[in-house]
Amino acid sequence: AQSVTQLGSHVSVSEGALVLLRCNYSSSVPPYLFWYVQYPNQGLQLLLKYTSAATLVKGINGFEAEFKKSETSFHLTKPSAHMSDAAEYFCAVYVEGFQKLVFGTGTRLLVSP
Amino acid sequence: DTGVSQDPRHKITKRGQNVTFRCDPISEHNRLYWYRQTLGQGPEFLTYFQNEAQLEKSRLLSDRFSAERPKGSFSTLEIQRTEQGDSAMYLCASSPSSDSVGYTFGSGTRLTVV
Numbered sequence: 001a002q003s004v005t006q007l008g009s010h011v012s013v014s015e016g017a018l019v020l021l022r023c024n025y026s027s028s029v030p031p032y033l034f035w036y037v038q039y040p041n042q043g044l045q046l047l048l049k050y051t052s053a054a055t056l057v058k059g060i061n062g063f064e065a066e067f068k069k070s071e072t073s074f075h076l077t078k079p080s081a082h083m084s085d086a087a088e089y090f091c092a093v094y095v096e097g098f099q100k101l102v103f104g105t106g107t108r109l110l111v112s113p
Numbered sequence: 114d115t116g117v118s119q120d121p122r123h124k125i126t127k128r129g130q131n132v133t134f135r136c137d138p139i140s141e142h143n144r145l146y147w148y149r150q151t152l153g154q155g156p157e158f159l160t161y162f163q164n165e166a167q168l169e170k171s172r173l174l175s176d177r178f179s180a181e182r183p184k185g186s187f188s189t190l191e192i193q194r195t196e197q198g199d200s201a202m203y204l205c206a207s208s209p210s211s212d213s214v215g216y217t218f219g220s221g222t223r224l225t226v227v
Contacts, residue, residue, distance in 0.1 A: 032214050034214075036218075041221075041223065042220055042221070043117075043119075043204055043218040043219050043220040043221045044156070044204065044206075044218040045218070046216070046217075049214065051214060090155050090156070092155075094213075094214050096213075098169060099144065099146075099161050099163075099168070099169060099213060100146065100158040100161060100169065101148075101156075101158065101216065102158070103155030103156050103157070104155050105153075105154055105155050106153075106154070106155050
């Protein structure tokens with residue numbers, strides 16, 4: 001069954017530092033993978049998605065993620081953190097045939113001045 | 114179009130009461146999904162509609178839960194005899210059939226059962 005694992009429930013960075021949020025997937029078929037961001041008491045906003053085109057996917061707000069089949073990973077990065085990036089981030093895999101997203105448990109990004 | 118709209122944004126109810134939430138998807142999207150998100154967890158799939166047909170239901174959707182999408186437009190999610198464990202954020206999303214992974218989420222309804 002398709003699933004994702006997010007390593008680290010909390011990640012703390014300083015403003016201007018590199019952001020790296022980890023996601024590993026399990027899938028028996030080529031996956032569709034997503035990163036979403038959630039601000040407090042808000043819904044989910046799509047940051048980027050991988051749909052088997054380019055392995056390096058660029059998203060909104062300067063985020064990008066690289067699909068690495070050999071490592072079954074889809075880590076999210078941003079070169080320079082901004083205070084406004086502080087939020088909860090979710091990795092997800094799309095389960096074709098069941099028409100649903102399966103989410104990881106989330107990583108809370110904390111950004112300090 | 115203003116995206117996926119959910120109403121209410123917040124609901125506080127007493128244990129044992131019934132509650133109903135509404136979701137208005139993006140008008141041209143024929144697929145609609147409900148997810149539940151408990152504190153500190155990722156969203157979990159509850160159910161999925163294509164037009165008015167409910168095509169998939171999670172085992173999380175106990176017999177106290179019912180979802181409808183009459184006429185294939187808005188959807189309602191009803192919880193009967195609420196329990197404290199039902200306290201969560203209920204998220205609705207929609208997508209077009211031409212792009213099944215093109216989900217748009219609403220802002221959610223936060224339910225607190227006291």
